[in-house]
Amino acid sequence: MKYFIATVLSKGKKEQLPIYAQNRKEAQDYAKIKTTGIIIKIKEATEPLDAQFLRFKNDLLKNIRKKKIKADFLIAAIRQLAVMTNAGISIYDSLSEIALATDDQALKTVFSKLADDINSGHSLSASMENFRFELGNLTIAMVNLGEKTGNLDESLYALADMLEEIRANFIKFKKAMAYPRNVMIAMAVAFTVLISYVVPEFKSIFEELNAELPLPTQILLTLEHLFNNYGPYVLGALFLVFVTFKYAVNNYRHIRYKWHELLLKTYLIKNVIKFSTLNRFTLVFSELIRAGIPIAEALDTSIAMIDNLPLKDKLFSVRVVVEKGGTLNKGLKDTKLFENMIIQMVSAGEDSGTLDTMIKKVAEYYKMRFDAIIDGLSEAVEPIMLFFMTGMILLLALGIFLPMWDMGNAVQGR
Numbered sequence: 001m002k003y004f005i006a007t008v009l010s011k012g013k014k015e016q017l018p019i020y021a022q023n024r025k026e027a028q029d030y031a032k033i034k035t036t037g038i039i040i041k042i043k044e045a046t047e048p049l050d051a052q053f054l055r056f057k058n059d060l061l062k063n064i065r066k067k068k069i070k071a072d073f074l075i076a077a078i079r080q081l082a083v084m085t086n087a088g089i090s091i092y093d094s095l096s097e098i099a100l101a102t103d104d105q106a107l108k109t110v111f112s113k114l115a116d117d118i119n120s121g122h123s124l125s126a127s128m129e130n131f132r133f134e135l136g137n138l139t140i141a142m143v144n145l146g147e148k149t150g151n152l153d154e155s156l157y158a159l160a161d162m163l164e165e166i167r168a169n170f171i172k173f174k175k176a177m178a179y180p181r182n183v184m185i186a187m188a189v190a191f192t193v194l195i196s197y198v199v200p201e202f203k204s205i206f207e208e209l210n211a212e213l214p215l216p217t218q219i220l221l222t223l224e225h226l227f228n229n230y231g232p233y234v235l236g237a238l239f240l241v242f243v244t245f246k247y248a249v250n251n252y253r254h255i256r257y258k259w260h261e262l263l264l265k266t267y268l269i270k271n272v273i274k275f276s277t278l279n280r281f282t283l284v285f286s287e288l289i290r291a292g293i294p295i296a297e298a299l300d301t302s303i304a305m306i307d308n309l310p311l312k313d314k315l316f317s318v319r320v321v322v323e324k325g326g327t328l329n330k331g332l333k334d335t336k337l338f339e340n341m342i343i344q345m346v347s348a349g350e351d352s353g354t355l356d357t358m359i360k361k362v363a364e365y366y367k368m369r370f371d372a373i374i375d376g377l378s379e380a381v382e383p384i385m386l387f388f389m390t391g392m393i394l395l396l397a398l399g400i401f402l403p404m405w406d407m408g409n410a411v412q413g414r
């Protein structure tokens with residue numbers, strides 16, 4: 001967002017009105033809303049330091065406070081909205097009724113504001129753009145599909161099914177990670193107890209003997225010193241780093257892009273992100289093609305629901321190829337995200353006029369790959385868990401016993 005100063009003539013006096021906007025035209029539109037006076041000029045300016053600090057504080061608090069709607073409540077609300085829409089009840093009345101009946105405060109707030117926007121003449125998908133974080137990209141993409149095809153209730157039913165599938169996969173993910181997580185927590189607690197109570201006892205012995213300490217022991221003593229003397233400050237610094245990082249990722253695209261790139265290079269995580277993204281992309285794309293939406297427009301809607309920025313950019317290149325008259329299979333091949341088998345299936349679908357069916361089969365294939373990763377998650381995490389456990393045990397064992405092995409020499413030298 002850029003910072004503009006609007007000079008306004010109101011009641012015979014000139015006033016300076018600060019405005020945040022993407023460009024001068026948008027700033028002028030905001031100025032017309034904010035004031036009833038005459039707008040003399042609008043110019044881009046350097047944002048004052050106090051305004052920068054205030055904006056940073058407000059954005060930080062907003063990022064901390066805002067919450068996603070709980071999956072159970074969102075799925076139930078989407079199903080209820082689908083039923084009411086199918087019954088011929090207006091979107092405004094449906095949203096208002098759901099907002100009134102729900103116990104989830106985030107859902108109540110979002111659906112109430114959506115109802116107000118609908119009442120003001122906005123479309124449902126356009127209104128949902130303001131709540132992309134709370135509702136998710138998939139929800140907005142499927143509502144957009146329903147509005148384009150005129151079958152909003154069918155899209156909402158399909159959306160509810162997708163959200164339930166995502167929730168089921170998330171539950172499977174949590175169950176698969178439960179054992180490794182519990183083991184690592186137990187190891188962390190044991191390590192903390194040893195650092196806090198056991199290592200200090202050996203520290204006094206080592207100091208009395210005035211022995212030369214090996215590297216593992218020095219590391220242990222450094223950790224003990226930091227933990228026992230600066231523990232609250234270290235925790236506070238880690239929390240501050242986490243909050244700052246979260247703010248930067250949410251508000252700066254280039255930082256978010258680098259973070260997403262790192263995730264796509266991380267062991268195990270890269271496959272979870274890749275196959276879940278491609279599954280949802282192909283599923284939504286197949287529904288759009290089946291509904292008769294042009295390929296370029298269907299790509300726009302499908303790509304809009306993708307969270308990972310590097311994958312989003314690669315798939316957007318497919319849109320560029322198709323827009324220039326190229327085939328879909330060529331665009332998909334250029335991304336290097338899809339196996340040769342997938343490219344051949346898409347090519348066959350284009351040649352035979354059954355592209356929607358082929359893309360649906362591709363979506364099923366990626367769902368199968370994703371499910372296989374989730375099912376084998378515990379086994380895949382075990383090497384990482386063993387690596388950390390071995391590292392912690394070796395550090396403690398070597399840090400404590402290496403000096404004791406040399407203790408005899410230290411005593412004789414004394």
